[in-house]
Amino acid sequence: MATIRRREGKKGVTYQVRVRRSGHRDITETFDRKSDAEVFARSVEGDQDRLRALGQSEAAVVTTDGAFDRYIRQWNGKDHTGLARIRYWQERLSGRLLTDIDKPTVREELHELADGDRSASTVNRYHTSLSAFLQFCVEEYDLQVNVARQIRKRKEPRGRVRYLTDEERMVLLAACDASEWPLLGLLVRMALTTGARRSELLGLTWHDIDLDRGTATVEEDKAGERRTLPLVPEIASALRELRPNDFTHRVFPNQDDPTKKKPIDGVWKTALRRAGLTNFQFHDLRHTAASYLAMTGRSLPQIGYLLGHKSPTTTQRYAHLQGELVHELAGDLAKRL
Numbered sequence: 001m002a003t004i005r006r007r008e009g010k011k012g013v014t015y016q017v018r019v020r021r022s023g024h025r026d027i028t029e030t031f032d033r034k035s036d037a038e039v040f041a042r043s044v045e046g047d048q049d050r051l052r053a054l055g056q057s058e059a060a061v062v063t064t065d066g067a068f069d070r071y072i073r074q075w076n077g078k079d080h081t082g083l084a085r086i087r088y089w090q091e092r093l094s095g096r097l098l099t100d101i102d103k104p105t106v107r108e109e110l111h112e113l114a115d116g117d118r119s120a121s122t123v124n125r126y127h128t129s130l131s132a133f134l135q136f137c138v139e140e141y142d143l144q145v146n147v148a149r150q151i152r153k154r155k156e157p158r159g160r161v162r163y164l165t166d167e168e169r170m171v172l173l174a175a176c177d178a179s180e181w182p183l184l185g186l187l188v189r190m191a192l193t194t195g196a197r198r199s200e201l202l203g204l205t206w207h208d209i210d211l212d213r214g215t216a217t218v219e220e221d222k223a224g225e226r227r228t229l230p231l232v233p234e235i236a237s238a239l240r241e242l243r244p245n246d247f248t249h250r251v252f253p254n255q256d257d258p259t260k261k262k263p264i265d266g267v268w269k270t271a272l273r274r275a276g277l278t279n280f281q282f283h284d285l286r287h288t289a290a291s292y293l294a295m296t297g298r299s300l301p302q303i304g305y306l307l308g309h310k311s312p313t314t315t316q317r318y319a320h321l322q323g324e325l326v327h328e329l330a331g332d333l334a335k336r337l
Contacts, residue, residue: 002041004034017041029066030073040066062141064093064101071136085129098137103147106130110151120154127153162284163291168277175274181267183252186238188285190216194229195289198282202261206247211236216251 002019007030015037016030031037040063068090075083092109093101109130113123131148138146164172169192177185190201200218208217214236216229231239239251249258268282 004037004041006034029062030070031066032069036066062098062137064090064096064098067098067137067141068093068133070140071133081125082129085126086133088126089130089133098141098143101134101147103150106147107151114154119156121156124153124156127151162280163288164280164284168275169288172271172275172277175271178274179267179271181262181264183242183262184264184267184271186235187252187264190229190231190235191282191285192289193232193235195286195293196229197286198264200229202250202252202264204251205259206243206249206251209239209243209251211240211243 002017005016005018007014007016012032014030014032015034016028017037017040018028019041029037029040031040068086072083072086072090075086093105110123110127113126114120118126127148131146134143134146134148137143173185173188176188179185187201190196191198194201194216196218204216204218209231210216211231214231214233216231217226218229219226242251244258246258250261252262252264254260254262264282272278272280
């Protein structure tokens with residue numbers, strides 16, 4: 001027997017369907033609209049024979065639409081692109097029962113993603129997002145297996161490392177200092193001296209800056225964790241001259257609303273064009289910081305700590321630069337023989 005209960009919470013009014021089954025766990029599902037709850041209740045009550053035939057699996061009667069809605073409601077990830085990937089799968093798999101998502105279906109969907117000129121790493125991220133959703137269904141709806149885990153992920157090429165030569169760095173900084181936006185030079189220097197991501201720097205407010213300690217605290221987009229960036233004296237001095245009375249303002253503010261991020265695509269592309277740089281992205285400033293550290297002999301764990309890498313494998317891409325340093329040092333020793 002299915003019952004529908006009206007519930008009021010922080011996110012508004014919802015309707016919870018509960019189907020009680022003797023000797024088995026109750027089926028529960030929540031909907032934003034009462035009409036959707038009623039449709040679900042009728043579908044479950046009218047499909048008891050199928051439910052029993054399939055081993056009392058809740059997944060046999062739950063649709064992907066309802067499961068995705070529930071998964072999205074409890075989403076707490078910090079990476080907004082992850083939610084966008086979940087919504088992609090919600091649209092692609094709409095109107096099916098959870099038990100209809102089998103290995104051939106998932107494999108074909110991944111092939112379509114790859115055929116759409118998406119890179120292997122991008123397809124793998126979509127693969128991971130779908131796997132996380134299916135694992136949620138295993139735990140919440142008694143789905144028998146997460147078929148996405150049975151499909152091998154695509155082999156990804158080695159991470160791209162593009163960093164500035166000394167000459168390129170000087171030309172780029174000069175172009176940034178000449179920008180119509182007066183803070184571009186400071187932003188780029190902070191990126192080069194901290195190795196921070198663009199989103200981390202643009203997300204800084206003055207509450208995050210501690211000029212006495214010479215630090216900035218950022219919230220990482222990917223992991224949702226906080227880490228501390230060092231501010232070299234030149235950066236700290238420049239920030240001290242800019243510090244406003246209202247600490248809710250962004251360090252790099254939007255001119256129309258200082259509490260919002262500054263959009264920098266236009267001024268950044270102009271600076272690159274003036275500097276004559278090609279095949280260079282803002283993220284490559286992060287690669288540049290790491291590469292400079294590797295070439296001065298800093299260990300990979302030290303570099304990974306500064307950049308906030310969670311896996312040593314990510315930092316390993318800079319190992320060849322340390323190898324070059326070793327050969328250079330050996331050459332210096334040979335000159336003394």
